[in-house]
Amino acid sequence: MKHAVEIDLIDEVLALKSAGSAFLNAAPTQSPADRYVSKDRFRQEQVRIFIKLPGIVAHVSELANPCDFITREVAGRSILITRDKGGQVNAFVNACRHRGTRLVGDGQGSKRHFSCPYHAWTYANTGELISAPHFDRGFPGCDKSSLNLVRLHAREAFGFIWVTVNPDENFDFDAFFEDIAYDLESLHMADMDIKVQNTQLRYANWKILIEGGIESYHFKIAHKSTIGPFFEDNLSTCKMLGTHMRSVLPRSTIGDLKNQPRDRWRLRDHANVLYTLFPGCQILAQQDHVVWISIRPQSVGRTEVRLATMAPKNADQSQDYWQKNHTITTETLNEDFSIGESVQNNAETGAVTTMLFGRFESALDTFNRRVEACLDRPSCR
Numbered sequence: 001m002k003h004a005v006e007i008d009l010i011d012e013v014l015a016l017k018s019a020g021s022a023f024l025n026a027a028p029t030q031s032p033a034d035r036y037v038s039k040d041r042f043r044q045e046q047v048r049i050f051i052k053l054p055g056i057v058a059h060v061s062e063l064a065n066p067c068d069f070i071t072r073e074v075a076g077r078s079i080l081i082t083r084d085k086g087g088q089v090n091a092f093v094n095a096c097r098h099r100g101t102r103l104v105g106d107g108q109g110s111k112r113h114f115s116c117p118y119h120a121w122t123y124a125n126t127g128e129l130i131s132a133p134h135f136d137r138g139f140p141g142c143d144k145s146s147l148n149l150v151r152l153h154a155r156e157a158f159g160f161i162w163v164t165v166n167p168d169e170n171f172d173f174d175a176f177f178e179d180i181a182y183d184l185e186s187l188h189m190a191d192m193d194i195k196v197q198n199t200q201l202r203y204a205n206w207k208i209l210i211e212g213g214i215e216s217y218h219f220k221i222a223h224k225s226t227i228g229p230f231f232e233d234n235l236s237t238c239k240m241l242g243t244h245m246r247s248v249l250p251r252s253t254i255g256d257l258k259n260q261p262r263d264r265w266r267l268r269d270h271a272n273v274l275y276t277l278f279p280g281c282q283i284l285a286q287q288d289h290v291v292w293i294s295i296r297p298q299s300v301g302r303t304e305v306r307l308a309t310m311a312p313k314n315a316d317q318s319q320d321y322w323q324k325n326h327t328i329t330t331e332t333l334n335e336d337f338s339i340g341e342s343v344q345n346n347a348e349t350g351a352v353t354t355m356l357f358g359r360f361e362s363a364l365d366t367f368n369r370r371v372e373a374c375l376d377r378p379s380c381r
């Protein structure tokens, strides 16, 4: 982030704090429960958002060397991601072109070739079909070169590997991230590795889990036993950077900055900065590390959440230090996720038909309106 922007963001928070105010929307808004429980709505989100937009499948350190591969699920489909011997990243539908068997089981490793467990059609890690037993006798007239693995759009950027299942023809990756690219590059995530991670399944709609992180109204209450004491009460700001969102979540030390020279102000020393990369990825930038939060919808009421604490590869801190940080983050986010599951349950049973977003929860309304804009206008720009 540019230092001038850091100063502006700090000024904004300090002004709200000294006025005893908060970052306010014009009026409260309603959020119908249908957004979180409708199966039809969920299908539309998958088709119009998750398969159309790039999603992170891995950090570059997970596919660091030539011939590394990994399998991941994107919008419900199994995807094979490889780094070929030329160093290029490739993504394929993880399905054999003969009769559709899943080519590679869940996992990761290093391989040049992948042989199908059914009849041994064998593919290079560039996707090319290189051998198929008795092919000439069994498949006369079939063009072998048209039976390579189905390739998907894959891209390395900001330290991650992104895959798009079915982008619109004129989709422009660089334009999609243009307004947030500088901030993401400044985090130097390509020079990091994953120190600690965990994955869990949560029984809540993906949007409820995102909503839990982008307001601070709940900090002092829901997180009273974890991070609540270290943060300002109900004081946070947010700004859309294109389709994505940057939230500033100030810690209670932020007021100390008034007595320090402005040119030494550093936002991350006194606030967490949360980037919500539309649709389902969040990067929580803390003082000396980032947490990559991957929100992957499995069904309307079930979501896989992966939390990864990442820090510079050459950081001095011990593994124990990162483990402790990761544990605090996980405990805190689990408080949000458990509450989110209770909201989901009340919505699913019909006990709750609408929710209210207060003026200081404007980020939630903004996020949901962004989702709805994508459902109406599939290009999402």
Ligand code: FES
Residues within 6 Å of the ligand: 096, 097, 098, 099, 100, 101, 116, 117, 118, 119, 120, 121
């Ligand atoms: S389905 Fe893969 S070789 Fe037959």
Ligand SMILES: [Fe+2]
Residues within 6 Å of the ligand: 212, 213, 218, 219, 222, 223, 332, 333, 336
């Ligand atoms: Fe929270």
